[in-house]
Amino acid sequence: MIQHRIFSVYESSQIGEVRRAVNEMAFSMGSYEESAGRAAIVATELASNLVKHATGGGEILLRQLGHYKSFGLEIISVDHGPGIENPSRMILDGVSTAGTGGNGLGAVRRLSQVFDLYTIPQKGTIVLAQLFERPWNEEKSYLQIGSIMRAKPGEDACGDGWSFQRQDDKLHLILSDGLGHGTEAAVASREAIQCFHSNEVSPGEYIQKMDMALRHTRGAAVAVASIDLPRQKIAYAAVGNISGRIISSEKVVGCLSYNGIVGLNANRFQEIEYSCPPKGYLILHSDGISSRWDISQYPGIINHHPSLLAALLYRDHARETDDATVVVVQQR
Numbered sequence: 001m002i003q004h005r006i007f008s009v010y011e012s013s014q015i016g017e018v019r020r021a022v023n024e025m026a027f028s029m030g031s032y033e034e035s036a037g038r039a040a041i042v043a044t045e046l047a048s049n050l051v052k053h054a055t056g057g058g059e060i061l062l063r064q065l066g067h068y069k070s071f072g073l074e075i076i077s078v079d080h081g082p083g084i085e086n087p088s089r090m091i092l093d094g095v096s097t098a099g100t101g102g103n104g105l106g107a108v109r110r111l112s113q114v115f116d117l118y119t120i121p122q123k124g125t126i127v128l129a130q131l132f133e134r135p136w137n138e139e140k141s142y143l144q145i146g147s148i149m150r151a152k153p154g155e156d157a158c159g160d161g162w163s164f165q166r167q168d169d170k171l172h173l174i175l176s177d178g179l180g181h182g183t184e185a186a187v188a189s190r191e192a193i194q195c196f197h198s199n200e201v202s203p204g205e206y207i208q209k210m211d212m213a214l215r216h217t218r219g220a221a222v223a224v225a226s227i228d229l230p231r232q233k234i235a236y237a238a239v240g241n242i243s244g245r246i247i248s249s250e251k252v253v254g255c256l257s258y259n260g261i262v263g264l265n266a267n268r269f270q271e272i273e274y275s276c277p278p279k280g281y282l283i284l285h286s287d288g289i290s291s292r293w294d295i296s297q298y299p300g301i302i303n304h305h306p307s308l309l310a311a312l313l314y315r316d317h318a319r320e321t322d323d324a325t326v327v328v329v330q331q332r
C-alpha cells in the first residue's frame, strides 16, 4: 500500500510546493490534463485555506489511490485551526479563494468525486477529497476502506505495511509493524504481506504461517482480520502492539492482541470472533498512533468516510518517533 506524502503548510510559498507535487503525481499516473488540472486546483484551495484560516497552518496528505486502474488521487487537509462555523454554507457559497469571503470549499467539492468534511469549533478541520478520471462509477461495495500510512519523519522506508484481499463475501485485512523502523522493519512487514497474499487461510493460521515466514527478519507485530459480511462477524488474530477496535454508534469493543513478536516468539495463534455491527467501523493502527483516543470526543464522526476518520486519528494521535498507520473499514 502506498504511503502518504505529508506537506506542512503554514506560509504561502508552500502552496506552490503542494500544487507541483500533485501535478507531478497526476502526470506520472498518466492522467489526462483535465484531471491533473482539477487535482491542482483542489490542492491549491486546500493548502491556501491552511495558510489563511488555520492558525499555525496544517498538513496536506497526498497519495495515489492504487486500487483503481487509472488516475486516482487522495488529497486530505488536516488542521488544528478555529474550525468552520457553518460548513454547509461555506461549501455552497465559497467559490474561490480569489473571491471575497469564499474559502474555495465549493470548488473542492465540485471538482472531487468523493468529498467529506469534519470540523469542530476550536479543534480544527479535516477535508477529504478523492479525484478520479471521468467517467467514474462509485464502487458498489458494502465495505469502504480508508487509511493513512506515513514513515517516521525523516525516513524514506516505512516499517509499517497493510493490505487487504477480497474473497467471495469476505474481506481479509492485515496490518504489520516491523520491529523498530527503517529498511529492516520494512523488510519484515513486506514479508508478512507477501505471506498474506500467498495464502487463503483464517486469521490465526495466517499469524502462524507468518511466524515461520518472518524467521529471517527482525519480526513484526501483526494483526489479521477477516470480515464475514453475511454473518456480520469479524475473525481476528493479533500478536504484538497493534490496536484493533470495533466501533458503532452503540458501543466500542477492543480487540485482543497476544504478547510476542511474529517471527521471533509468537506462540498463541488463536483467533477471536467479534460481531460486526451494521454501519460499524473496524479500526486497526500501529503503535505510531497512540491508543489513548476516545471516539466520544468526536461528536458526529460516525458515518463519515473512513479515510476522514483515519486522518483524524493521525492528526490528533500520531507519534513523531515512529512510522504511523491507521486503517479504517466501514460497513455501509
Ligand SMILES: [Mn+2]
Pocket (backbone or CB within 6 Å): 177, 180, 286, 287, 288, 322, 323
Ligand atoms: Mn511501531
